[in-house]
Amino acid sequence: MINKVRYVVSGLLLVFVFCQTASAEWGEWVLNTSLEGGFEDNINFAIDKNGRLSDIAISPSIVFGRYYQLGDYTRLRIVADLKAKAYKRYDGLDSLSSGVDVAVTHKFGLGQEVPWLRVHSFAGYLAVNESLRNSWLYNGGVAFGKRFSERFDMLLSYDFIYRNGSNNKNVAEGFLGNPFDQVGHKGTLSLSYLLTERLLASLSYSVYSGDITSTNEHNDMLKLANFTKALVWDETFKRHLWTYKLNALSNEFTIGLSYALNGHTSVNVSYIRVDGYTSDLHYYDNLVLTSIKYTF
Amino acid sequence: MKRLAFTVVILYYLLLGGVGYCQDLISEVKDNDGNMVEYAVITAIPRSGEVKKADKEIISVIDQVDKTFIDFVTPIMVGTTLSFPNSDKIRHHVYSLSEAKKFEIPLYPPGKGKVNPVTFDKPGVVVLGCNIHDWMKAYIYIVETPFFAKTDKGGKAIIKNIPAGEYKVEVWHPHIKKSSASVKETVVISKGSDMKADFAIELKKVLSVRRAPGSLGGGVYP
Ligand SMILES: [Cu+2]
Numbered sequence: 001m002i003n004k005v006r007y008v009v010s011g012l013l014l015v016f017v018f019c020q021t022a023s024a025e026w027g028e029w030v031l032n033t034s035l036e037g038g039f040e041d042n043i044n045f046a047i048d049k050n051g052r053l054s055d056i057a058i059s060p061s062i063v064f065g066r067y068y069q070l071g072d073y074t075r076l077r078i079v080a081d082l083k084a085k086a087y088k089r090y091d092g093l094d095s096l097s098s099g100v101d102v103a104v105t106h107k108f109g110l111g112q113e114v115p116w117l118r119v120h121s122f123a124g125y126l127a128v129n130e131s132l133r134n135s136w137l138y139n140g141g142v143a144f145g146k147r148f149s150e151r152f153d154m155l156l157s158y159d160f161i162y163r164n165g166s167n168n169k170n171v172a173e174g175f176l177g178n179p180f181d182q183v184g185h186k187g188t189l190s191l192s193y194l195l196t197e198r199l200l201a202s203l204s205y206s207v208y209s210g211d212i213t214s215t216n217e218h219n220d221m222l223k224l225a226n227f228t229k230a231l232v233w234d235e236t237f238k239r240h241l242w243t244y245k246l247n248a249l250s251n252e253f254t255i256g257l258s259y260a261l262n263g264h265t266s267v268n269v270s271y272i273r274v275d276g277y278t279s280d281l282h283y284y285d286n287l288v289l290t291s292i293k294y295t296f
Numbered sequence: 297m298k299r300l301a302f303t304v305v306i307l308y309y310l311l312l313g314g315v316g317y318c319q320d321l322i323s324e325v326k327d328n329d330g331n332m333v334e335y336a337v338i339t340a341i342p343r344s345g346e347v348k349k350a351d352k353e354i355i356s357v358i359d360q361v362d363k364t365f366i367d368f369v370t371p372i373m374v375g376t377t378l379s380f381p382n383s384d385k386i387r388h389h390v391y392s393l394s395e396a397k398k399f400e401i402p403l404y405p406p407g408k409g410k411v412n413p414v415t416f417d418k419p420g421v422v423v424l425g426c427n428i429h430d431w432m433k434a435y436i437y438i439v440e441t442p443f444f445a446k447t448d449k450g451g452k453a454i455i456k457n458i459p460a461g462e463y464k465v466e467v468w469h470p471h472i473k474k475s476s477a478s479v480k481e482t483v484v485i486s487k488g489s490d491m492k493a494d495f496a497i498e499l500k501k502v503l504s505v506r507r508a509p510g511s512l513g514g515g516v517y518p
Contacts (some may be wrong), residue, residue: 028386028428032509056450069387072402073427110391110400112505150505155512190512194503202512243485256511261430263362268511293509 038289044215092130092236099124117198137202179245184210332451338357365434
């Protein structure tokens with residue numbers, strides 16, 4: 001019932017936004033597509049070294065929608081965001097996410113190097129093969145961008161992230177069954193530097209403070225009670241594991257290279273390192289991603 | 297009396313210098329590595345200092361096609377009016393922050409022909425940008441002589457039907473280094489025979505804002 005209400009509310013919201021913007025200036029279409037493939041060496045965010053599981057995944061995505069010009073320097077962007085993800089080994093993680101992102105960007109004047117500010121809000125649904133991970137996803141935040149030269153560009157952003165997972169039945173006494181109900185805050189600084197006409201290097205650093213899930217082998221429920229209040233019995237990884245919610249502070253460091261094939265298409269490689277810390281635990285995750293991206 | 301003398305001189309030039317002879321000034325522009333240079337502008341300034349005024353008619357356009365200015369370099373004479381049509385199906389917001397001509401055509405819809413006219417009344421270089429699409433960039437080179445031409449892909453420019461006489465011939469390019477040998481002080485154009493004035497120039501390595509998406513997804517002003 002609650003889900004039905006959410007569908008109706010988000011549908012109405014969309015209709016409202018489209019009606020509101022129908023009178024706005026004609027802008028332009030948005031169409032971004034991407035095909036990403038990558039390797040991740042700790043997909044389950046295991047804390048114990050031996051519990052780390054790795055896999056490769058492929059993920060096509062498409063973002064489409066349009067801009068509406070609200071004024072000479074202000075534009076509204078409404079897009080639908082669709083993303084599929086398929087894993088080689090752990091197909092329980094295969095997922096399809098869809099959502100709508102609404103963003104207003106204001107540029108503070110005329111010129112390449114004039115800074116801009118964007119406020120955005122996203123709402124979507126994540127459907128996972130292993131349905132206990134199904135969740136509503138919401139996030140909203142602000143981003144500030146500034147170009148310093150033709151070569152050097154900076155982006156600073158803050159996002160509030162809220163994931164509303166399905167309520168699974170309690171499987172252990174004293175614990176809730178909703179580890180996927182998560183709240184977090186993420187701040188990011190990204191820098192891009194053009195090395196040659198076609199080659200763009202990027203560095204990004206994020207700090208996330210909030211809930212995460214970790215999937216581990218555990219028999220000692222008493223000990224677990226020290227770490228978490230929410231857990232589920234999880235067979236996504238084709239073995240008997242517990243997935244539980246932790247409050248963590250994580251650092252994410254990304255380094256990327258992008259080669260432009262033409263004005264619309266690029267081939268990209270990036271390496272991401274995540275280090276998460278809870279009050280007394282540490283986990284880490286390494287990702288290598290390659291992608292081909294097209295922007296209309 | 298003065299006017300009569302002036303008319304006689306003009307007639308003399310028209311009869312003997314221009315009509316029927318059609319001599320051209322042909323230039324080839326190379327860079328230091330011997331590559332032919334496109335988008336260089338050759339100007340010939342009569343050493344007598346006499347130049348005619350530009351037509352007040354709109355004689356040139358800078359169009360926008362696939363979020364790109366066409367052409368990248370447009371040479372014009374002082375006093376020329378350029379129009380800014382838009383062949384895309386979206387709006388553009390063209391501006392110049394250059395001293396030679398500051399102007400802005402805020403968010404204008406698709407349109408063909410003599411739309412959005414701007415008159416350029418000072419010599420110099422105007423850098424064009426679009427406030428929506430940061431990678432869009434083009435140059436207008438405003439000169440004080442009617443005798444100019446732009447090099448093609450093969451690095452060749454032809455100033456057609458240039459009257460006989462002595463000229464100072466110069467080359468300009470958006471990325472030219474100041475140290476380049478860009479001036480030929482005296483080039484004599486004789487009646488009935490074409491003249492050559494070639495240049496070898498040094499170009500700065502200039503990068504433009506990249507249009508394609510980056511590895512982080514962001515980058516370009518969204
Ligand atoms: Cu534009």
